[in-house]
Amino acid sequence: MLIVKKFGGTSVGNAEKIKNVAKRIEQDYRLGNDVIVVLSAMDQTTDELLSLAHEVNMTPPPREMDALLATGEQTSVALMCMALDALNVPAVSLNAFQVPMMSTANHLTARLHKIETERIEHELEARRVVCITGFQGLDKYGDITTIGRGGSDTTAVAVAAAMHADTCEIYTDVDGVYTADPRIVPDARKLQEITYDEMLELASIGAQVLHNRSVELAKKYGVTLVVRDSKSTAEGTYVREVTKVESMLASGVAADKNTVCITIKNVPDAIGSEYRVFDLLSSNSIAVDAILHNMSDNGKIDISILVSKDCAPRAEALLNDNLERIKAEKVIVDEHVAKVSIVGAGIQSSPGVAVKMFEALFNSNIKIKMTYTSEIRITVLIDEIDMENAVRAIHAALI
Amino acid sequence: MLIVKKFGGTSVGNAEKIKNVAKRIEQDYRLGNDVIVVLSAMDQTTDELLSLAHEVNMTPPPREMDALLATGEQTSVALMCMALDALNVPAVSLNAFQVPMMSTANHLTARLHKIETERIEHELEARRVVCITGFQGLDKYGDITTIGRGGSDTTAVAVAAAMHADTCEIYTDVDGVYTADPRIVPDARKLQEITYDEMLELASIGAQVLHNRSVELAKKYGVTLVVRDSKSTAEGTYVREVTKVESMLASGVAADKNTVCITIKNVPDAIGSEYRVFDLLSSNSIAVDAILHNMSDNGKIDISILVSKDCAPRAEALLNDNLERIKAEKVIVDEHVAKVSIVGAGIQSSPGVAVKMFEALFNSNIKIKMTYTSEIRITVLIDEIDMENAVRAIHAALI
Numbered sequence: 001m002l003i004v005k006k007f008g009g010t011s012v013g014n015a016e017k018i019k020n021v022a023k024r025i026e027q028d029y030r031l032g033n034d035v036i037v038v039l040s041a042m043d044q045t046t047d048e049l050l051s052l053a054h055e056v057n058m059t060p061p062p063r064e065m066d067a068l069l070a071t072g073e074q075t076s077v078a079l080m081c082m083a084l085d086a087l088n089v090p091a092v093s094l095n096a097f098q099v100p101m102m103s104t105a106n107h108l109t110a111r112l113h114k115i116e117t118e119r120i121e122h123e124l125e126a127r128r129v130v131c132i133t134g135f136q137g138l139d140k141y142g143d144i145t146t147i148g149r150g151g152s153d154t155t156a157v158a159v160a161a162a163m164h165a166d167t168c169e170i171y172t173d174v175d176g177v178y179t180a181d182p183r184i185v186p187d188a189r190k191l192q193e194i195t196y197d198e199m200l201e202l203a204s205i206g207a208q209v210l211h212n213r214s215v216e217l218a219k220k221y222g223v224t225l226v227v228r229d230s231k232s233t234a235e236g237t238y239v240r241e242v243t244k245v246e247s248m249l250a251s252g253v254a255a256d257k258n259t260v261c262i263t264i265k266n267v268p269d270a271i272g273s274e275y276r277v278f279d280l281l282s283s284n285s286i287a288v289d290a291i292l293h294n295m296s297d298n299g300k301i302d303i304s305i306l307v308s309k310d311c312a313p314r315a316e317a318l319l320n321d322n323l324e325r326i327k328a329e330k331v332i333v334d335e336h337v338a339k340v341s342i343v344g345a346g347i348q349s350s351p352g353v354a355v356k357m358f359e360a361l362f363n364s365n366i367k368i369k370m371t372y373t374s375e376i377r378i379t380v381l382i383d384e385i386d387m388e389n390a391v392r393a394i395h396a397a398l399i
Numbered sequence: 400m401l402i403v404k405k406f407g408g409t410s411v412g413n414a415e416k417i418k419n420v421a422k423r424i425e426q427d428y429r430l431g432n433d434v435i436v437v438l439s440a441m442d443q444t445t446d447e448l449l450s451l452a453h454e455v456n457m458t459p460p461p462r463e464m465d466a467l468l469a470t471g472e473q474t475s476v477a478l479m480c481m482a483l484d485a486l487n488v489p490a491v492s493l494n495a496f497q498v499p500m501m502s503t504a505n506h507l508t509a510r511l512h513k514i515e516t517e518r519i520e521h522e523l524e525a526r527r528v529v530c531i532t533g534f535q536g537l538d539k540y541g542d543i544t545t546i547g548r549g550g551s552d553t554t555a556v557a558v559a560a561a562m563h564a565d566t567c568e569i570y571t572d573v574d575g576v577y578t579a580d581p582r583i584v585p586d587a588r589k590l591q592e593i594t595y596d597e598m599l600e601l602a603s604i605g606a607q608v609l610h611n612r613s614v615e616l617a618k619k620y621g622v623t624l625v626v627r628d629s630k631s632t633a634e635g636t637y638v639r640e641v642t643k644v645e646s647m648l649a650s651g652v653a654a655d656k657n658t659v660c661i662t663i664k665n666v667p668d669a670i671g672s673e674y675r676v677f678d679l680l681s682s683n684s685i686a687v688d689a690i691l692h693n694m695s696d697n698g699k700i701d702i703s704i705l706v707s708k709d710c711a712p713r714a715e716a717l718l719n720d721n722l723e724r725i726k727a728e729k730v731i732v733d734e735h736v737a738k739v740s741i742v743g744a745g746i747q748s749s750p751g752v753a754v755k756m757f758e759a760l761f762n763s764n765i766k767i768k769m770t771y772t773s774e775i776r777i778t779v780l781i782d783e784i785d786m787e788n789a790v791r792a793i794h795a796a797l798i
Contacts, residue, residue: 015454022455049474055414056421057481064484067492068477071470075448078467082456085463093466097496098541119541142497142518 002124003028004168006038006134006156011171011230012076013043021171021230022083025129029089034124036163037131038156039080041072062107066136066146070096073133073152080131091129094119096136096144101155103137103145110137110145112154115162132159150211157214161221168223169236170210175229176237177202177209180253180395184388188395191251193238198251199225201343201377215239242345250344250353253395255387257338259289260312261369264319266300266329276326277303277319286315289339290372290379300329304370306339306381337369338387341379342394348375353398360397366390401523402427403567405437405533405555410570410629411475412442420570420629421482424528428488433523435562436530437555438479440471461506465535465545469495472532472551479530490528493518495535495543500554502536502544509536509544511553514561531558549610556613560620567622568635569609574628575636576601576608579652579794583787587794590650592637597650598624600742600776614638641744649743649752649797654790656737656783658688659711660768663718665699665728675725676702676718685714688738689771689778699728703769705738705780736768737786740778741793747774752797759796765789 005025012018028035049068053060060068077093084091096103099119103110123130134152137145147154153170160168177199180188194202196219203212209227218225218239228236267273274291281288289306307315312333319331347353357378361368366389370381382390404424411417427434448467452459459467476492483490495502498518502509522529533551536544546553552569559567576598579587593601595618602611608626617624617638627635666672673690680687688705706714711732718730746752756777760767765788769780781789 015451018455052414052474052478053481056417056478057485060481061484064477064480064490064492067494068474068481071473071477074470074473075451075467078463078470079451079455081463082452082459082467085460086456091463093463095466095543144494 001167002034002036002163002165004036004038004156004160004163004165005171006152006169007040007171007230008152009040009043009046010173012039012080015079018076018079018083019086022080022087022089024230025080025084026087026089029129035129036120036124036159036165037077037080037129038134038152038159039073039076039131040134040152041069042076045072045075063143066107066110067144069146070133070136070144073135077131077133081129084129084131089129090127091131092123093131093133094123095133097138097142099132100138101132101136101158103139103147105139105141105143105145107143107145109148110139112137112147112158115158117162120159120163150213153211153214154217157217157221157223157225160223161217165223167226168218169226169228170214171228171230172209173230174209174227175232175234176227177239178252179399180391181255184255184391185253185395189399190234191237192235193240193242194251195242195345196239197376198343198345199239201341201374202252202254210239250342250347250398252343253340253391253399254343255338255340255391257384257387258309259306259337259339259381260309260315261304261306261334261337261381262312262315262319263302263304263332263334264326264328265302265332267303267327269299269301273301273327274303277305280318280322280326281305281307281315284314284318286311286318290370292370292372309335334369336384337381338384338390339379339381340387340390340394341377342398343377345376347378354378356397357394360393361390364389364393366393400566401433401435401562401564403435403437403555403559403562403564404570405551405568406439406570406629407551408439408442408445409572411438411479414478417475417478417482418485421479421486421488423629424479424483425486425488428528434528435519435523435558435564436476436479436528437533437551437558438472438475438530439533439551440468441475444471444474462542465506465509466543468545469532469535469543472534476530476532480528483528483530488528489526490530491522492530492532493522494532496537496541498531499537500531500535500557502538502546504538504540504542504544506542506544508547509538511536511546511557514557516561519558519562549612552610552613553616556616556620556622556624559622560616564622566625567617568625568627569613570627570629571608572629573608573626574631574633575626576638577651578649578798579790580654583654583790584652584794588798589633590636591634592639592641593650594641594744595638596775597742597744598638600740600773601651601653609638649741649746651742652739652790652794652798653742654737654739654786656786657708658705658736658738658780659708659714660703660705660733660736660780661711661714661718662701662703662731662733663725663727664701664731666702666726668698668700672700672726673702676704679717679721679725680704680706680714683713683717685710685717689769691769691771708734733768735783736780737783737789738778738780739786739789739793740776741797742776744775746777753777755796756793759792760789763788763792765792
């Protein structure tokens with residue numbers, strides 16, 4: 001088997017943790033597997049480097065930021081190889097430039113586009129564990145790039161795809177994907193497997209076990225992902241195109257407080273109204289999670305959008321500054337909202353799921369402010385204080 | 400002018416110091432010069448990385464040690480470019496692999512053998528300051544190497560040689576090379592210039608302003624070195640093939656306590672005696688500073704060697720374990736000795752220098768245990784407690 005194992009910053013946060021991860025890698029290696037390890041920077045390291053950078057320059061040039069941040073993963077992989085050597089496991093660290101792992105040239109947000117496999121193959125053939133720096137790439141100018149949020153997960157999937165690995169194990173601080181957050185729903189159960197699309201829907205609504213970008217890449221190249229706990233040997237959850245049809249309609253309930261509802265009041269009920277709002281926001285790099293508008297009864301409509309909490313103040317200011325351009329009367333902001341979603345491949349073919357969800361919320365006396373759906377997801381917007389009750393009620397009714 | 404400026408770890412030890420160095424670089428840049436900067440790792444960084452490495456493996460594999468240590472200089476150069484950017488000075492950081500700066504493949508002690516100049520030239524033509532990582536190289540396998548002690552000085556000289564720089568400024572915590580250690584001789588004066596050979600002799604006897612390896616390289620390629628203070632704008636000392644004959648016979652007095660005298664008693668006064676001792680020590684990587692033997696009067700001689708303090712216990716044990724092989728009776732160790740030397744290009748042609756030196760020591764009631772010379776140096780071995788008096792007496796008599 002060729003296994004790619006990715007460990008995040010908390011899993012390699014100090015010497016002791018690195019040694020523990022090394023023992024885990026050793027087990028797979030001793031069983032005769034080829035093992036590629038992708039690592040993030042040690043916990044804290046990236047923050048320390050960022051603050052050092054800001055001490056010398058409040059707006060550091062992105063090229064140098066990338067050169068600086070890349071030292072974090074370089075440190076992790078070198079230390080991991082030393083820890084493996086201490087266990088008599090031959091290992092070799094590779095930076096992005098040594099693979100090389102080619103990326104686009106947009107610093108801080110580069111995208112990987114080609115991973116050369118020759119050196120990796122050569123090292124595996126020599127029966128070495130290959131430890132690769134996550135999060136970084138090399139652009140065509142020979143400059144170091146970083147690939148932005150969720151970077152190391154994405155690196156792991158990209159390496160697994162390029163090498164046709166049997167599985168890509170992503171180690172986190174939970175032992176798998178659950179039907180709901182166990183802190184909210186004590187009897188939530190761990191899923192044995194889940195499809196890429198379900199995982200994407202769950203991730204986009206706050207169950208941040210895996211970064212969406214890595215799941216999208218895994219889906220594109222058919223890489224089997226496994227979400228596992230770095231502190232236990234529990235089986236974990238497989239993310240793949242599930243072949244058997246599970247008996248459940250719904251895979252999980254997810255909740256997300258990181259959202260703000262902004263309502264733009266009284267824009268003309270005419271062609272172009274939504275376009276003007278969307279254009280304004282996207283040209284200012286504000287991502288909108290959902291757009292809804294009510295039905296018109298007086299030639300005017302209200303448009304509601306959901307944006308993340310960190311974008312909300314900027315979005316609000318921007319809309320207020322452009323009331324004339326978007327032909328709106330005013331802007332209303334509701335910060336105390338939460339999204340609760342049910343996700344499952346069977347939802348599309350079973351209208352009963354939506355009914356049961358609304359019934360559960362009704363029985364719990366929870367008011368729905370907004371509803372929107374995808375093929376495998378139903379999301380309701382509710383008051384923030386109702387969130388946990390809503391998750392419990394929906395989980396009890398449907399899972 | 401094309402100027403190479405090298406700053407050591409203490410000069411870039413924190414954000415404030417990095418900003419100060421950046422201002423210094425800015426001045427040269429604004430005057431229209433092409434500026435290449437070579438940096439060491441920030442003070443403490445290397446020690447921190449070493450201790451982290453030893454936490455996971457007491458004998459870390461050298462290849463991974465190099466990969467780990469190289470992050471130190473990568474951090475320095477990225478931060479320096481950010482600090483320069485804050486001053487609106489365009490700058491670009493280059494790691495060894497980006498230059499590339501090719502080296503041999505022996506990890507921890509690699510030697511630079513080829514520096515590609517294309518990328519550096521391109522960046523300078525675009526009027527950017529180029530900040531290059533000191534201390535590291537890239538071997539033919541694409542692996543990161545480090546070049547051992549005095550590394551960043553050597554990198555700076557190698558870059559200056561490859562780029563045919565006008566000067567190579569080495570910034571340290573002293574403002575030049577003095578005729579003696581100012582802490583010992585208050586009226587020691589700063590030399591305006593000194594030859595490569597004189598500098599080499601001074602360095603080898605403890606005036607560690609520049610590492611010998613970098614001076615040798617500068618001599619080989621005719622690179623003009625300037626030793627300057629990173630905290631002041633004082634002129635510094637030029638190290639080059641001096642064309643004008645200075646009026647002085649002697650350039651400086653240097654002293655060194657880091658030495659132990661080991662005497663091997665009663666070996667046969669026959670061909671091969673010295674060879675056997677030297678062979679034993681060098682095959683165990685013990686560097687010997689000087690070998691002397693007394694005249695025979697009974698068919699036996701005593702051989703005395705000087706070794707550095709850290710090598711001494713190993714050398715002593717080794718000699719004692721091999722008394723039979725080296726045909727010696729016993730080994731005597733004297734740890735409380737010091738070397739005091741006078742260095743100057745004019746010494747060879749002026750026998751008067753030696754006379755004055757011995758006279759000064761005699762007048763100060765200092766016993767000479769041993770004397771040895773090179774073309775431009777006279778060294779005496781004396782008791783450690785006499786060292787400072789000896790330096791003062793010789794300095795007063797000759798400089």
